[in-house]
Amino acid sequence: METRMSTNLSPPATVADIDDTWLTEALVAAGALPQRSRARVAGSTELGDGSGWMCEVAQLDLDFSGDPGSMPRSVVIKIPVDDAGVREMLASARLYEREGRFFQHAAHQLDDRVPAAHLVIEEPAEGVHVLLIENLEGGRFGDQQAGCNAADAENALRTMAALHARFWESPQLVDFDWLPAINFEGNSMGSDLYRMSIDTFRNKFEDLLDPANALITDTIADHGRRLLDLLAEPPNTLIHFDFRLDNLYFPAAVDPDAAALPVRMIDFQTVSRANPGYDLGYFLTQSLDTEVRRDHEEDLLGIYVEELAAGGVRGYTLEDARFHYRCGALYAWITPVFVMANLDMSNPRALDMWKTVVRRCQAAQIDLDLAELIS
Known part of the structure; x- marks a missing residue:
């Protein structure tokens, strides 16, 4: 799965910046949400250490208008911290890109031993890395x-x-x-x-x-x-x-x-x-x-x-x-x-x-x- 932004909307810099319009367009572009359906973030909860030193990780509770397709009501989002110094320090190791590429090219070969990916946006040259994955439950x-x-x-x-x-x-x-x-x-x-x-x-x-x-x-x-x-x-x-x-x-x-x-x-x-x-x-x-x-x-x-x-x-x-x-x-x-x-x-x-x-x-x-x- 690979999604490039076909919109002029900027991807979120933090979890708090997630915009319903951006989320809807990104999910539609990824084929995870049917055309003419809309997604809305009903709530978010920090996971683990919340705003860690490398990434923000949060559970998003979603509402939908129209057919939600394969999208569940709850997902996990992972994005880099909004800290230029940290990003620059980690750039040579390509840590964010490695995880995104793993979900794009390798995860599907491991059946249910990894969370399902609903949205993966990898644009390393622009510093854009967004993961929307299955919220593990039960x-x-x-x-x-x-x-x-x-x-x-x-x-x-x-x-x-x-x-x-x-x-x-x-x-x-x-x-x-x-x-x-x-x-x-x-x-x-x-x-x-x-x-x-x-x-x-x-x-x-x-x-x-x-x-x-x-x-x-x-x-x-x-x-x-x-x-x-x-x-x-x-x-x-x-x-x-x-x-x-x-x-x-x-x-x-x-x-x-x-x-x-x-x-x-x-x-x-x-x-x-x-x-x-x-x-x-x-x-x-x-x-x-x-x-x-x-x-x-x-x-x-x-x-x-x-x-x-x-x-x-x-x-x-x-x-x-x-x-x-x-x-x-x-x-x-x-x-x-x-x-x-x-x-x-x-x-x-x-x-x-x-x-x-x-x-x-x-x-x-x-x-x-x-x-x-x-x-």
């Missing part, structure tokens, strides 16, 4: 701070495997010129951000660091490029790159058919081309409580490999998955250090969550002997 989002049980982790990995299997060594990876390799130049800044953050992190959270992980804490930035190169080695697929519980939507536990329903993914701004290691390492070591990971890690990796095979992947072994998993888990340590060094300390939920993530990472670094990868 289930529950994961909670990274709370973690999850082994059954939820298994279902999440089945969805991860479905994503990876669909694009495994696919020619589409070359055709997707909006999909960067995990080791593209923009990602190399991860090591620089770690170097800039580690002293502040130590000053604030020294008590969270295990001395047994000193080699990783002190030198991982020196190995960031090599780790990215390892994660870029074949076999390649389309990875989510932010596969964590807060970005996963689970079937309602009260649903007797819940086991048969897939876990669904949201937030595709960082999709990349890589082997599976980062998604595996990031999810298993940062979203699962340590005891759950320790008790079920091997079984979960085995289920992931089996699901890949069921999706048509051949020749990828459990040993391959273990190695890639360890590489991904090690590189993923950069994220909590950078985030916590720059965290708004007035947000208690975020602070508690990231402290929990750090403790999980520290335990995983010892359990998986991740220092061996850089020693």
